[in-house]
Structures are given as C-alpha cells and as structure tokens.
Amino acid sequence: MHNLRTVIKFETVRTLKKKSFWIAALAIPVAGALIGMIIYFSNKTTSTLSQQLTQAQYSVAITDDSHIIAPKILSAIHTQTVPSKQAGIDAVKNGQLDAYFYYPQDISKGNVEVYGKEVGLFDDSRYQSLAQDLLKQSIAATTNANVRAVLQDRIAYSATTFKDGQQDKGFLKLIAPGMFLVLFYFMLVTFGNQILTSITEEKENRVIEMILTTIKPTTLLVGKLLSLTLLAFIQLVTILTPLLIGYFILKDQLSLPSLDLSSIPFDPLAITLGAIIFIISFFMYTGILMTLGAAMPTAKEASSFFGMVMLFTFGPLYAASLFISSPDSTIVQVLSYFPLTSPIPLLLRNAVGNLTLPEAGVGIALLIITTIIAIGIGVRIFKFGALEYSRRLSLSEVIKRKN
Amino acid sequence: MDTETPLITVDHFAMRFGKTTVINDLSFTVRRGETFGFLGSNGSGKTTTIRALLGIYEPSGGTLYVGDGPYKVDGTIKLGYLPEERGLYKKENVISTMMYFGQLKGMSAQDAKEWSLDYLARVDLEDKAAVRLDKLSGGQQQKVQLGITIMNDPDLLILDEPTKGFDPVNRRLLMDMIEEHQKRGATVIFVTHQMEEVERLCDRVLLLKDGTARLYGTIDEVKKSFGGNNVIEIVSEHTVPKNDKLYTIKHQDGKMVTIEPKADMLAIQRSLTGAGVAYTRFELKQLSLDDIFLEIYGTESKEGIHA
Numbered sequence: 043m044h045n046l047r048t049v050i051k052f053e054t055v056r057t058l059k060k061k062s063f064w065i066a067a068l069a070i071p072v073a074g075a076l077i078g079m080i081i082y083f084s085n086k087t088t089s090t091l092s093q094q095l096t097q098a099q100y101s102v103a104i105t106d107d108s109h110i111i112a113p114k115i116l117s118a119i120h121t122q123t124v125p126s127k128q129a130g131i132d133a134v135k136n137g138q139l140d141a142y143f144y145y146p147q148d149i150s151k152g153n154v155e156v157y158g159k160e161v162g163l164f165d166d167s168r169y170q171s172l173a174q175d176l177l178k179q180s181i182a183a184t185t186n187a188n189v190r191a192v193l194q195d196r197i198a199y200s201a202t203t204f205k206d207g208q209q210d211k212g213f214l215k216l217i218a219p220g221m222f223l224v225l226f227y228f229m230l231v232t233f234g235n236q237i238l239t240s241i242t243e244e245k246e247n248r249v250i251e252m253i254l255t256t257i258k259p260t261t262l263l264v265g266k267l268l269s270l271t272l273l274a275f276i277q278l279v280t281i282l283t284p285l286l287i288g289y290f291i292l293k294d295q296l297s298l299p300s301l302d303l304s305s306i307p308f309d310p311l312a313i314t315l316g317a318i319i320f321i322i323s324f325f326m327y328t329g330i331l332m333t334l335g336a337a338m339p340t341a342k343e344a345s346s347f348f349g350m351v352m353l354f355t356f357g358p359l360y361a362a363s364l365f366i367s368s369p370d371s372t373i374v375q376v377l378s379y380f381p382l383t384s385p386i387p388l389l390l391r392n393a394v395g396n397l398t399l400p401e402a403g404v405g406i407a408l409l410i411i412t413t414i415i416a417i418g419i420g421v422r423i424f425k426f427g428a429l430e431y432s433r434r435l436s437l438s439e440v441i442k443r444k445n
Numbered sequence: 446m447d448t449e450t451p452l453i454t455v456d457h458f459a460m461r462f463g464k465t466t467v468i469n470d471l472s473f474t475v476r477r478g479e480t481f482g483f484l485g486s487n488g489s490g491k492t493t494t495i496r497a498l499l500g501i502y503e504p505s506g507g508t509l510y511v512g513d514g515p516y517k518v519d520g521t522i523k524l525g526y527l528p529e530e531r532g533l534y535k536k537e538n539v540i541s542t543m544m545y546f547g548q549l550k551g552m553s554a555q556d557a558k559e560w561s562l563d564y565l566a567r568v569d570l571e572d573k574a575a576v577r578l579d580k581l582s583g584g585q586q587q588k589v590q591l592g593i594t595i596m597n598d599p600d601l602l603i604l605d606e607p608t609k610g611f612d613p614v615n616r617r618l619l620m621d622m623i624e625e626h627q628k629r630g631a632t633v634i635f636v637t638h639q640m641e642e643v644e645r646l647c648d649r650v651l652l653l654k655d656g657t658a659r660l661y662g663t664i665d666e667v668k669k670s671f672g673g674n675n676v677i678e679i680v681s682e683h684t685v686p687k688n689d690k691l692y693t694i695k696h697q698d699g700k701m702v703t704i705e706p707k708a709d710m711l712a713i714q715r716s717l718t719g720a721g722v723a724y725t726r727f728e729l730k731q732l733s734l735d736d737i738f739l740e741i742y743g744t745e746s747k748e749g750i751h752a
Contacts, residue, residue: 048545249533251501252528252594254499254500254501255518256550257518
C-alpha cells in the first residue's frame, strides 16, 4: 500500500484538471443563479406592473344589486354611474368606459359579471381583480379586525406536540439526519458514471499490464475509491458554497424563506448513525460499481448496467410512506436489511426516528460485509478481467477461474 | 556480479486455459546480468510465460521464480516491463504520466521529473513534456512508454517486441539504450522476431514451439545443436543425392538445397559433379538464426515468426 498516496494524488489531480469536472460542479450553482435571476426579475416586473395597475386611472362603472359594495370605496376610485346593466356593457363596447362590473342581488348564486376593454392577455385579468378587491374591501369594512384576519387568511398558527413528555420538534427534526439521504442521492447520481469510467480506464487505454506489474490491484482500486470520495466532496463543496453565499446575499430580493438554524434540532445519535450509514453505503455502491466496471471491457458497456444498480438503490423511494408509517411491516424490514436496497430505507427511517439502535446495528453490519465482499470481488475481477480487452466476464467465471 | 546465479528460474511450468494447453512443461533459467532472447512464433506461449512470470497469470503447474520466489510488485527486484499490448493514459500529458510511473517505481517526484525531462531531451521530445499523450504520434508514444519502462534503472528489463512501431533511426536509439542497461548489469529478456538484433544483443536464447522449448542455450550452442556454424546453399535443377560421408541435407525448398558440410567444399563439388548434378549456385554460408527459424517453422512465412 506504499503507493496508495501516489495513486490518490494522481487520480485526484488529473480529475481536478479536467474541465468536465468543473463544468459538472459549477453547472448546478450557475443554473441556480440563473433561475434566481429569472425569479428576481420576474418578481420585480410583477411588482412594478402591480404598482402601475394600482396607480392606473380607470373609467369604471358599477351596478350593485347586492348592496354590498361600500359607497365610500366606490367614490375613492371615482366610479361612474350607468342607467342599466346593458348601458354599462354598451359603454365598454363602444370605448366610453374601461370596465363595467355587475354585482347580482344574490352573489352566492349569481355570477359577478365583469366587462372590460381588451388590454392584452396578461392585463385583462386586472378588471376581475379589481371587482374582487372591491367586494373584499367592502365586506372587510363591515367586520372587526379578527374576522378580517380570518377572511384574509392572515392567521398565524403555532403547533406544539409532545413525545415521552418532551416537546417534539416535528418536521424540523428530520432536517439534520435527512441531510445524509440528500447527500447520498447526490453523490451517487453525480459520481456513478465517473466511478465506472475511472475503473475501466486502464483497460481501455491498454495500460493495465504496466500497472499490474508495478502496483497491487488492491492499491490501485482503493486509491481510486478514496480519490473519487475526495472528489465527490470537493464537488459537493463547490456546489453548496456559491448556493449558500447566494442564499444569504439574495434571500430578501428573491423572497426566500428564512433559514433559522437555531430552531433545527441536532440529535447526535441520529446524526452519527446517518453519517455512518451514508459513508458505508457510498463505499458499498462504489465497490459494486467498481466490480461492474472491472467486469466490462469499456465504461460504455458498464454504464448500461448502471441503470439496474440505480433501480435497486432508489427503487425503495417509491415505498417512502411505508418507511414512515409502517416500519415493522415485512416489506420495510426486507428492504431495510437487503444490502442493495437498504441505504435509502435506513437513512429515511433514521431521519424520521423509527430506526431502532439494534436495527441500525444489523443494517450497518450487513452493509460493511457487502462492501468488503464487493471490493474483494472487484479486485479479483479487475485482476482476471484486466487483459480481457473486448469481452465481459461473468460472475461464475470469476469465481471458478484460476486465470 | 554473480552472473551464474539465475535471476529467473522457470521449472516445469505448465499453463492451461480451460481445455487448451498453451505451455507444456517448460523449464529454463535466466542468469543475472545476461541478455536472454525469448523467441517463438505467434501463439507459441511467450507472452503467456512472461505474464505468468510477473504474476498476472497463475500457472497451472510448476514454478516461476524471479529471485527467491514468485515476482512481487513490492519486492526487492526493480522491474522494467514493456508489454506487447501497449498504451498510456491518453488524456494525460507526457510529464505527469512519466512522473506518476516514476513515483510508483519508488522515485521521488523531483527525481522522476528530472529523469523524465532528461530522457525526453535525449529522444527529441523535450518540447512535448506538457503535451497530452493522445496528441503524440504512435512512434512518439512508443518512446514515452520505453522511457517509463527503463525509469529507475531496473534490475530486470523485459521487452516484448520493443522495436514494434519504431523506424530504423529510433530502432537504433532503442538498441543503444538496451546496450546501456546491459553494460550497467541489468538482466534483459528480449522478445523479438528481429533475428539480427537477437544475434547482436543476446547471450542466450530460448525458442518456443507448441508450448515447449525447441532450442535453448547460447547462440553458438544453438547453432551447433543445429548442425554447426556453416552451411552450403546449392541451387540446382537436379536432385541433390544423399551422401552421409560428405554432407547432410538440412533443408530443401524447390531448387534451393541447404546442406551441412562434413568435408571440404572441393570434395563435395566433385561428388556432385560426378553424380551429374549441375548447379547455378554453390555458396558457403554462415548459419544464421533466421535459417534455424525457417528450418524449425518449416514453410511458415518469416512474417509469421515472431512473438
């Protein structure tokens, strides 16, 4: 293993020198920034238009058979009077009025009729908004502040639940341990193909014989695995740093919700378990992908099997509600212990707090065993498949084969 | 240096892939500091033997030792191996690839860099150090690969078809480098079909055919075992009769007959004339490895006789 550091350095540095690595890493924050800018300018434009709309002077006439609309409000917007409903409609038709609203006697049964001069697809809705506002403001004016708050949906609620006599933090408690689930998803989706490419590279470039007579295959593969892990974290930091900086700078401009870290509970046990499951799961899948890459002559061929691995990994997400509501059901137990499917159930159940310590222990032990087996088979396949430049090896062949 | 002690000992080596036997009971040694020619036709098992020797393949039978035991990548014997199947990290530049291998072979980063730059200057690639390998020509890539092979002064240099892809100028450069390592005391195993190079560089040779050693020894020993150093080539329309007292017929190919003389040329000429054999050529030639190859591989073309 004395060459491990050399392998890690070589594999890491050469990947960091690749443009594709930085394009992949920066694409997400750049896309985030672009979306943020679009939202920002859209909000700004909407706000400007809204102000213009508010300040715009309409020539509006109203017929109020419901007698709900307050005369005080009508005088504030300088409404005109028309002798009849038909006269109002005609006045809009011939351009004498911008809009005419008809409020029927019983607004719970009849439609409020809105007639307006065409001012463009997006702006045509302003007449209906005004008719609606007049109605809301008139009703609000007749009630007290509490009723107004209910009507305007401005009531704030605070819910407190208790578990074992202690105040429960609800969904907030999912954030810290749930972070590992997000990280796992991200790492595998963004790095899966890179693992396959890295493992098949020596074979594809015909450099394998020189490598195998210079270093042990285990050293090479472990070096690659550690290098890929390091690169994955570099990529994650590259993505998260600009996103977080952008969040704190543009939070107000983009009307983003506040992130109050002090309200997020940090359960050390759940976080530790989440971290352990995440790290071992990542190594296990890296080992599996490594085995897949070693058995295939090219990364292209290996990638066709990559989808199958992803199906096993993320398939359990379809049963996510079961992991939360029925942790003791057979299907949840099977998916939690079968190593290929277990990372998602274990991480999710740990996040929602229904993964017991013994269950976590068994799950982690199975993951470790599978990781060791996967890496062991990967090294064996890598050695035996090293000189198979155009053919893929079957598992039975690897197990039986001496050469 | 103890040149009699073998660095490589292959003892009753056998290799089978499924039901196919590639090597059947092969034994030989390579002494420390000698240059050993490993020869044979396509599929004769040379590359398989070398892969088994270097631990890439596990032998089906027998033992293959480099020094005191099977070859270990982290053992004491420094290896320089130029495989027949060649390639490098194509997307990497020349200097970082050379430095990587240099460090894997135990050199410091600084030493590997200095050595690589000196080597590149020697092979006229000094301006290519920062160039990606896939931007180099095939011959230039071969030079880089050769450089990687001889980095860190290997104790054992195994060169499988080293001249493949080299033009005559670069072939000369390669031969000079091999000679330098010979003089330094390195043990060299040379797999080639360039017989003149084998005759020039090798102390001993082994010729594989059908998974077994057909010839094994010094060049002189091989030639003697094949009938001595000299032969006579006769071109005649007539059949050259047998004459065990004066010569032995070694090879006949159409009008060309090769005989091994047992008497002087004049006596043989008289005998042939007396037997009514008219010839257009009667020439004494020194037996070459090429001739021996042609003899062993019969009617196979010379192009087919290689590693």
